[in-house]
Amino acid sequence: MIKKAGGLTDMENDLQGVLKGQKIAYFSMEIGLRNEIPTYAGGLGVLAGDTIRSAADLSIPLVAVTLVSNKGYFRQSLDAFGTQTEQTEEWDPSNLMTRLQQEVSVKIQDRDVKIQAWHYNCKSLTGGCVPIIFLDTNVEGNSWDDRRITDFLYGGDHTYRLKQEIVLGIGGVRMLEALGFKVRKYHMNEGHSSLLALELLKRNGKDPAKVKELCIFTTHTPVEAGHDKFDYGLIEDQIRDKNDVDILRRFGGADRFNTSLFALNLSEYVNGVTKRHSRVSRELFPGYSIQAITNGIHSYTWTCPAFRQLFDRYLPGWANEPELLVRIGGIPDDEIWEAHWSAKKDLIDEVNKRTGAGMDYETLTIGFARRMTAYKRATLILSDLERLRKINRRGRVQLIFAGKAHPHDEAGKQLIRDIFKSIETLRNEIKIVFLENYDMDLAAKLVSGVDVWLNTPTRPYEASGTSGMKAAHNGVVNFSVLDGWWIEGWIEGVTGWSIGPQPEEHITGEEARLAEIDDLYNKLYYIIVPTYYDRRDEWFKLINNSIGMIAYYFNSHRMMRRYVTNAYL
Numbered sequence: 001m002i003k004k005a006g007g008l009t010d011m012e013n014d015l016q017g018v019l020k021g022q023k024i025a026y027f028s029m030e031i032g033l034r035n036e037i038p039t040y041a042g043g044l045g046v047l048a049g050d051t052i053r054s055a056a057d058l059s060i061p062l063v064a065v066t067l068v069s070n071k072g073y074f075r076q077s078l079d080a081f082g083t084q085t086e087q088t089e090e091w092d093p094s095n096l097m098t099r100l101q102q103e104v105s106v107k108i109q110d111r112d113v114k115i116q117a118w119h120y121n122c123k124s125l126t127g128g129c130v131p132i133i134f135l136d137t138n139v140e141g142n143s144w145d146d147r148r149i150t151d152f153l154y155g156g157d158h159t160y161r162l163k164q165e166i167v168l169g170i171g172g173v174r175m176l177e178a179l180g181f182k183v184r185k186y187h188m189n190e191g192h193s194s195l196l197a198l199e200l201l202k203r204n205g206k207d208p209a210k211v212k213e214l215c216i217f218t219t220h221t222p223v224e225a226g227h228d229k230f231d232y233g234l235i236e237d238q239i240r241d242k243n244d245v246d247i248l249r250r251f252g253g254a255d256r257f258n259t260s261l262f263a264l265n266l267s268e269y270v271n272g273v274t275k276r277h278s279r280v281s282r283e284l285f286p287g288y289s290i291q292a293i294t295n296g297i298h299s300y301t302w303t304c305p306a307f308r309q310l311f312d313r314y315l316p317g318w319a320n321e322p323e324l325l326v327r328i329g330g331i332p333d334d335e336i337w338e339a340h341w342s343a344k345k346d347l348i349d350e351v352n353k354r355t356g357a358g359m360d361y362e363t364l365t366i367g368f369a370r371r372m373t374a375y376k377r378a379t380l381i382l383s384d385l386e387r388l389r390k391i392n393r394r395g396r397v398q399l400i401f402a403g404k405a406h407p408h409d410e411a412g413k414q415l416i417r418d419i420f421k422s423i424e425t426l427r428n429e430i431k432i433v434f435l436e437n438y439d440m441d442l443a444a445k446l447v448s449g450v451d452v453w454l455n456t457p458t459r460p461y462e463a464s465g466t467s468g469m470k471a472a473h474n475g476v477v478n479f480s481v482l483d484g485w486w487i488e489g490w491i492e493g494v495t496g497w498s499i500g501p502q503p504e505e506h507i508t509g510e511e512a513r514l515a516e517i518d519d520l521y522n523k524l525y526y527i528i529v530p531t532y533y534d535r536r537d538e539w540f541k542l543i544n545n546s547i548g549m550i551a552y553y554f555n556s557h558r559m560m561r562r563y564v565t566n567a568y569l
Contacts, residue, residue, distance in 0.1 A: 022184035023063040024568050026051065027172055027193035029164070030073075030153055031066045031132065033122065035441050037096060038072035038089045039134070041153055041404075042371045043466055044220055046440065047556075048189055050298035050466075052132065054556040056124035057320055060564060063181055065172040065193075067164060068093055068118055068134040069153040076404045078436045082420030086407050088152075093118045093134060103139065104174040106166050108238055113146045113163075114139040115171045117179070126320060133179070135171055154406070162230055162238050165259065169195030173203075185568055187216040188267070191228055191259030194252075197266040201247060208251070208266060216567045217267035219260055219290070222280045222463045227260040229253075264288050269567040273464040274485050276503060280460050293566065294485055295464040296559035299325075299551065302470040304346075304448035306339035322555040325473075328548035333540045340475050340543065347449025350442075351400060355433045359398050363431070364532045367450030367476075369402035369438055370467055372412040378403065379415055380456040380517065382422040387521045389429060395529035398431040400450060402438040443467070448474035451532060455480035456499060456520070459512065472550035475543035479528065481516060489550045496542065497523050 032040030032049040040046060048064070055062040072089030079085075093099075097118040105112040118134040137149040149163045173196045176183055186196055197211055204210040221227055235257050236245055252262035264270055264285055271291040272278035278292035300319040303311070311318045314331045318324040328336075341361070348359050359365070370376055378401060382388065391397060401419055405412030416434065423432045435442060447453065453471035455462075455478070462484035469485065471478060478496035480486040482503050490498055500516030501507060507515070531538050 022182045023061050024185050024187055025172075025176055025181070025183045026055075026062050026064045026187045026189060027168065027196060028064065028066050028189035029168060029192035030069070031064060032440055033120070033132075035439050036091065037120075038091055038439075039066060039069040039153060040440075041073045041406075043464075044190060046443075047220075047295055047297075047466060050296070050301065050556040051189075051560065052122045052130045053124070053298040053301060054296075054560040056122050056128040056130045057126050058557060058560055059126070059128040060130075060560060060568075062130045063176065063183075064122075064130060064132040065168070065176065066132065066134055067150045067153070067168055068136040068138075069150060070136065070138065071151040071155075073153045074404070074407060076437045078416065078420075078434065080420075082417040082434065084405055084413050084416055093136070096120065097134065100133075100179065102175065102178040104171060104178050106171045106174070107240070108146070108163055108166060109240060111143070111146065113137055113149070113167070114142050115167060115175060117175050133172070133175060135167055135175060137167060158230060158234060159238065161228070162234060165192055165195055165228070166238070169193045169197075170199045172196060173199040183214075185216055186214055187218070187563075187567070188263050189218050190220050191217075191263050194259045194263040194266075197251075197262060198244060198247060201266070202244075206247070211266050212268040215263070215267040216269045216271075216563075217260075217263040218271050218273065218293075219263075219281055220273055220277075220463050221260070222272075222277050222284075222460055224284055227258055229256045229258050231256055261285070271567070274488060276460065276487050277463040277484065280463075291566065293559060293562045294488060294554070295466050295469075296554050296556040297466050297469045297473070299473055299555045299557065302444060302447065303473045304339075304343040304444065306342035307448070307474055310335060310339045320557070322557055323552050325552040326548050328544050333544075336475060336543055337540065343445075343448040343474060344451070345449075347400075347445045350445055351433055351435065354435060357431050357433045359400075359431050359433070363396045363398045364452070364529060365398050365400065365450045366452045366454050366479075367400045367446050367471075368454045368456075369400070369435075369443060369446045370455075370465075372403040372405040372415050373409055374411040374415070375458040375461040376403075376415075377456045377458060379418050379422070381454060381520060382419065383517045384521065385422065385425060387525075388426070391521065391524045391529060392430050394525055395533045396430075397524070397529065400433055400435065400446065402435040402442060402446060404438055443470070447471045447476060450476055452477050452479050452528065455486065456516065457481055457483050458509070459483045459503070469550065469554040472546040472554065475546055477539075477542045477546055478550075479520075479523070485554060489554060491545075491549070493527075494542075495545050495549050497527065499523070 028048040030040045030045030032045040074086035075089045097120045100117045120132045122130045138147045200211045251265040272281045275292045281290045299322040447470040465484040468478045
């Protein structure tokens with residue numbers, strides 16, 4: 001268990017002293033806290049949840065703001081051919097949260113749209129607590145359309161998304177003021193909340209220097225197309241105030257309103273989420289100073305029960321000081337293997353219960369679970385089924401896939417169908433399953449229960465990625481393309497294995513893809529499979545190194561301490 005520290009660190013004392021009742025306001029369109037609160041779609045929201053958990057553990061005075069998304073993201077159903085259909089995942093915030101009395105409003109077109117708020121406390125076993133404010137337009141007096149603005153996470157068209165960003169950014173600032181929060185800094189987790197800077201400009205005499213002192217911006221998107229942009233015709237239709245539109249043009253781009261550019265121009269501190277991502281972001285936005293704070297994950301949340309118990313016994317205090325995991329060498333290998341075996345058994349039992357696939361505990365199990373979209377390349381390992389058969393003849397493998405495709409992402413949906421075709425083709429040879437409705441609970445089982453965690457993004461589109469960090473906390477070995485966080489965590493054959501060329505090799509995309517496919521199959525055949533089956537002592541070293549050389553560092557406690565010293569103080 002997380003134990004309350006004997007006292008605050010010097011850094012935490014400094015922060016408490018500087019803020020004196022003030023808060024860091026953390027804005028995120030999505031926040032992943034638990035399955036029962038389906039206000040997250042993927043990595044961005046889960047990272048936000050881990051950020052909040054670590055802030056609570058470390059007594060960082062944070063308040064978080066998001067949308068209630070009371071119809072969730074969606075519940076995924078898959079038919080026998082892998083065709084995805086989506087159902088709403090409605091939930092009732094009144095079962096888990098407290099509705100606050102305060103209401104604020106924002107202007108959309110010529111209407112005043114009322115916003116209410118739900119309050120949820122993220123409490124730490126250390127005694128810390130972060131309040132989370134969920135904004136909700138389902139308020140009596142609003143039109144039917146306006147009551148639906150906070151229904152669907154990433155739902156609807158550009159108009160719907162712009163309305164959501166008005167509610168989150170402008171409405172969020174107004175709600176914090178109505179609730180009496182004294183805010184020292186506003187931290188924008190992606191550009192979705194950047195309209196908060198428009199509200200701050202109006203409150204600070206339209207002085208951009210004053211607003212910049214208040215704002216922090218973390219970008220998570222390494223490609224131009226990933227940054228939200230809105231046509232000014234739409235902006236002028238939804239935001240009728242000409243002065244506001246002029247401000248958006250001035251700071252957000254002359255041709256189209258770019259939410260990330262607006263945040264960049266009005267934030268004193270800007271960071272990417274890995275070292276490489278920061279470099280890529282500086283190329284996307286030349287002339288801007290974009291620092292790097294590499295993401296981390298909340299160690300206690302993502303460590304499975306068997307490893308928690310093991311770490312509690314040998315490394316007391318690890319949950320609030322994950323750097324203690326560097327001492328993993330003091331834990332006997334047989335006990336580490338027993339913990340891994342327990343997690344693997346839990347996963348395989350769950351897989352067999354859901355699918356009837358008949359997977360077994362002894363077979364080398366490879367996991368791939370993340371958002372199903374083209375650049376993640378879920379099917380790369382299925383590119384040459386004959387080579388996969390050859391690997392399986394050398395030493396049996398079984399594959400577990402999971403992930404949702406956005407309802408409008410047809411290429412992502414096709415990836416799922418392609419996986420199902422391969423499952424059918426290899427049905428009597430290699431056990432492969434695709435688990436539907438990927439969520440936080442299933443993710444926790446997957447990252448702890450497989451033997452190898454596979455990641456095959458198209459470079460340089462992986463800004464960070466955090467699932468491999470979760471896997472490492474459970475002694476699962478990473479096998480990944482050199483992109484995002486893995487460039488920093490990878491030591492070949494020591495912490496895991498790379499796939500394909502080095503990050504700075506200048507080759508065409510097709511050359512890189514062919515090299516990655518070849519490397520993936522060769523390393524499985526010549527290194528990974530024989531090491532797992534024939535050189536167990538070497539596999540134990542990989543497990544130890546995953547924990548002692550990756551988990552000790554790639555955690556959200558380290559990440560949040562960096563935010564405090566670099567951005568919040």
